[in-house]
Amino acid sequence: MTRVAVVGAGYSGFNSNTPDLSWKELMYEAAVRAYEDAGVDPRKDVDAFVTCAEDFWEGFAIFDEFVPDQLGAVLKPTFTVDADFLYGIANAVMIIKSGLADIAVVEAHSKASDILTFGEVIKFAFDPIWLRPIGKAHPYYFAALEKSAYMTARGYSDDVFAKVVEKNKANGRLNSDAPYAGKVTADDVLRSEAVFYPIRKLEIAQRADGAIVFVLAREEIARELTDTPIWVSGVGWWSETSNYDTMSFTAAYARKSAEMAYKMAGITNPARQIDVAEVDDRFAFKEVQHIEALKLAKSNEIPELVEGGYFGRGGDLPVNVSGGSLSVGNLLEATGGQKALEVVLQLRGEAGRRQVDAEVGVAQAWRYIPTASGAVAVFSR
Amino acid sequence: MAVGKKDISCPPYVKGREIKAEDIKEGKVTYWEHHPDIRYSFTAGQAISRFLKGLKEGKLLATKCDHCGRIMFPPRMFCELCFRPVDEWCEVKDTGVVETFSVSYIDPDAKPLEEPVIVAVISVDGASPKMGFMHILGEVDPDDVYIGMKVKAVWKSESEREGSVTDIKYWKPLEG
Ligand SMILES: [Zn+2]
DSSP, rough: OOOEEEEEEEEEEEEEEEEEEHHHHHHHHHHHHHHHTOOTTTTHHHHHHHHEHHHHHTTTTSSSOOOOOGOOOOOEEEEEEESSSHHHHHHHHHHTTTTTTTTEEEEEEEEGBBBBOOHHHHOOOOOOTTTSSOSSSSSSHHHHHHHHHHHHHOOOOHHHHHHHHHHHHHHHEEEEOOOTTTOOOOOHHSSOOOOOBBOGGGBBOOBBBBEEEEEEEEHOOOOOOOOSSSSEEEEEEEOOOOOOOOOOOOHHHHHHHHHHHHHHHHOOOOOHHHOOEEOOOHHHHHHHHHHHHHHHHHHHHHHHEEEEEEEEOOOSSSOOOTTTHHHBBGGGGGGHHHHHHHHHHHHHHHHHOOOOOEEEEEEEOOTTTTEEEEEEEEOOO | TTOOOOOOOOOOOOOOOOOOOOOHHHOOOOOOOOOOOOOOOOOHHHHHHHHHHHHHTEEEEEETTTTTTEEEEOSSEEEETEEEOEEEEEEOOSSSEEEEEEEEETTSSSEEEEEEEEEEEEEESSOOOOEEEEEOOOOSOOOOOTTTOOEEEEETTTTOOOSGGGGEEHHHHHHO
16 A cells, blocks of 8 residues: 655644634635645645534534635535544545545644634533533533543642643744743743642643645655655544543543554654654643653653653653644644644754754644544654 | 334333323423533634625625636635635626525424515626525515526615625515
């Protein structure tokens, strides 16, 4: 079976609000840039389109119907997966490997600023009888429940999560598209309001708008189109359960999806073989949980490694060099897209001031509260 | 035995009977109601913002693609067929032709409407073929509506207009 490569990437955003563009215009902007980057004409060259969207985030039912115009996909094979961008990558890889398409496009976006009742929309993911009626608090407390169980099980103090925020907010300062970057110290984090104890305000990624489009191609075509194809060497996805009483609270979904992707990519020692990682950090503890689940370090060593800068931009295994979601913002189903984008830019050597040395990178996204689902993609030069 | 019709004997403890409307009212059938509060504020964006502003001024605005020559209504910032940015804005007429229509007697809650609503798809004059509006017809007897009928927009007064597709009250027959 053919290998599959990313031959083009484009994005629009990322901003805390986008009052000047509709979500369609946002998508169009990202798509134009991706096609320009790949040197393809979507009307002639692209065989299939995959978009990633969740109807409730959009405010549209049957979102698939609204997709083709702004991607150049009119009267072409198109479908929407109601999942993160990385699931879209997995679908495109399958479409290309199976021979259905030579070139496929993946898109995801967030127009989070259009949602007026964010907490209520999140609650839609809760079982209507079992979970929705419980209490009146904003559903961020679901993340706090998980953090509470996880940090207790691992014996971590809050310092490690505060350090993650400090690192990611600092990384974001080298990213011109990271609206929530800033000079924030671990002390600032620990002093910020414990809005959902034990989660503090600065540990939560704020919402952002943006769109990401990738063009993927089979090997032969990829080599014709670009000198720097970035191979999608592994994909994986996994779901635990929707029940909070039976969830692992240790991101088993990320561990299992990483195992799937690593197996496909032939990675046997991720801590050594992965050079750069972008993991879901929409709550600071999630980054730590995901570093462990992706086997980038042993759980008992993580606090020391975080403290010592091992996962910093200049460290041995940089994590969230882009600034992560804590700097870029919560992009909803486009979260994995921003992470994959950063990995691709790093592997191409196009990450500008935040460039690190990397041959192999991993991108991971979680399907957000209240889920225990997620996907992983491994990229290589 | 016919498909789907099986002779099943129930165990003695499942002595069933039909459900009556009263059973549901009296809570004998278990339902759980949820009335969500989900609200959005959709950014209209470049194209539709200007289009809505046009409606407030009593104008129908469209955009043009020089590549395929289409005049697109409602306007967009890019031609979806050529996949390139549009080239210019223009005004189209507030007259058009009925492409298809329906005389609807029932509301979304399945209750009878006092007056039927005539919903129609209208190709707008000045725009490329098959480009236009889905809107409603008025000042016309349902029996007199036909595909191909020429119609004209009936606008709200200037002070009532707010930049919405309902700034046009309805479309009425052009002739008489
Ligand atoms: Zn055109």
